[in-house]
Amino acid sequence: MAREFPDDSVGLVKSRTQHFSEPLELDSGACLPHYDLIYETYGELNATHSNAILICHALSSDHHAAGYNSPDDRKPGWWEVCIGPGKPIDTNRFFVVCSNNLGGCKGSTGPMSPHPETGTPYGPDFPIVTVRDWVRSQARLADALGIQQWAAVIGGSLGGMQALQWAMDFPDRLRHSVVIAAAPRLSAQNIAFNEVARQAIMSDPEFFNGRFYEHDTIPRRGLMLARMLGHITYLSDDAMRAKFGRELREGKPRFGFDVEFEVESYLRYQGKAFVDRFDANTYLLMTKALDYFDPAKDFEDDLSRALANVQARFMVIAFTSDWRFAPDRSREIVKALLDGDKEVSYAEVVAHQGHDAFLMPIPNYINVFSAYTNLINVDAET
């Protein structure tokens, strides 16, 4: 008997892969001669193709944003909280598309894919990709799907940066941009954390300068450390206190270097689990895309000028306890938009969960997100 999925889930979903045979010029100057993008869709595209929403994913997630990939699947997609019937990204109204970014490790062309010239994995030879490159590749996917204009492009964290870039690079191809828990560029501290994560991976003797596939190994320790460190920046100090406090695993100190506090156990578990599901070269690429994202750079650091041509209406959402991309960073985006007389709504959600709040079922967040998406007109292009 078929498994019953929750009523508010899109249920069983299958990914599809789109091949692109036209070369893609990248910001770095490199060129991908051809590439694949793997993606999922939820809901139905309407007759006028006016109800499509693009979801952009963050550092370590992928195209599987909602639903279940098999009847036995235990875990739904990474944004199940926000995508589905009656949810903020309501699949009764919208046709939702989410693709794995170029450079990824879940089916889109990336470091694990065969290099066209050698047939062996790209590994470290996969070119550095930027947020702009991703947006360009996603625009081609929109073409392939017959979507001339997105009702909205939506993303959290690095995904929010893509939603912002979309509005700059293709101003007439989206009506709304929803930028959640993001920043207009990384701070020196953000870059510093990324650098430690990269050094952890690259200094792992099993990394072999990125050619670890050929050695039939993975830089397990380095990737684990990178993930542990990432996790600290995803959670607020308060959230950690609420979740772990200073609880000792065995009630009293054991005066050794095995796991002693609950938080250590959690981080080690998260780190180990990540190693089995993510590629180290992809992790490096994603952190570089974050570092390089800086749309105001070509406009003398004036974000308002960088956003001068956007036509989309914006919704910007930040979380009070997010210290990775604090509300101040979101307000920079809001201010730049307002300075340019653009339409923007801003919500600062009181939440103790830190950066990860954008993935969580926080009522005020879900409500304000839904209130905005409910206003998105899907009957006609405006």
Next chain:
Amino acid sequence: MAREFPDDSVGLVKSRTQHFSEPLELDSGACLPHYDLIYETYGELNATHSNAILICHALSSDHHAAGYNSPDDRKPGWWEVCIGPGKPIDTNRFFVVCSNNLGGCKGSTGPMSPHPETGTPYGPDFPIVTVRDWVRSQARLADALGIQQWAAVIGGSLGGMQALQWAMDFPDRLRHSVVIAAAPRLSAQNIAFNEVARQAIMSDPEFFNGRFYEHDTIPRRGLMLARMLGHITYLSDDAMRAKFGRELREGKPRFGFDVEFEVESYLRYQGKAFVDRFDANTYLLMTKALDYFDPAKDFEDDLSRALANVQARFMVIAFTSDWRFAPDRSREIVKALLDGDKEVSYAEVVAHQGHDAFLMPIPNYINVFSAYTNLINVDAET
């Protein structure tokens, strides 16, 4: 011709080593049969021995707190900013003592010292030491130096925790306790950062379960990562912005994994330099001492009760941009003291330098610190 040192420096200093042949019982239940403490002193002990100040050091520093160890020494001790003639810890008035903590790697007995039973370095067999253990060992040093009562015990960060512990464990052996940029215990986030640092070291293949000395190597990569990570937590986001911004080393992006931003260059340099001057096993021990510090634990988490017997007057100093041990954490100490009707002064210094501010010549900090120490009576024990 002899080098001229600055007038406000204690100048050329030499360390001494005190041997203790009486066993030291540790909190862990282990016992050190005998041990050495290396220390430096600055200024002159007065006739009544009432002008002695103990300086307690933080995670990665040592007994060389002020002055120069040789005529060619380029760098003075780690707290040169605060110790010397006319400085907050005025060597014209005070006799200043600073010892390297047990478990250290700069001359006190630690993992690099020979195990009494085998003659080879303790390595991972060196017992876990706690802040209480350090205080107990420092009290024996005071005995050896003929100091019955310190005019003050002073420290920043982990050193501040020792100053707090001193007042609890030997209430009649210090008149003042100066606790700077500290916390009454680590948060889950603090522990999490320590855990990533430890995992970086312990997962380095060159660590050899702590027996790397025998393999004639050091866990260079792991220790470097630990230090890089530590550095991020020592600086504020603002300080990093002021120091590095998002400056590209070569002006424009190179789209590679070599150093790209100034902050990356700085962190790699700091990490590499640290490896040559610090022992990995000591680093592990110091982070554990931080994790375990929790004086309220035996008093149902009631810090005020833990501090019930203190007699010292307290000065607590915090820095606004310190996010490792934020001012809130210092205020917990102040509140607990006030709740117990203890004497305490509190200064919250506006400074953008983050946790490292306690090492820096910030005028408001130096002034408030001097104002307090100027009031310390050295003419008679009170």
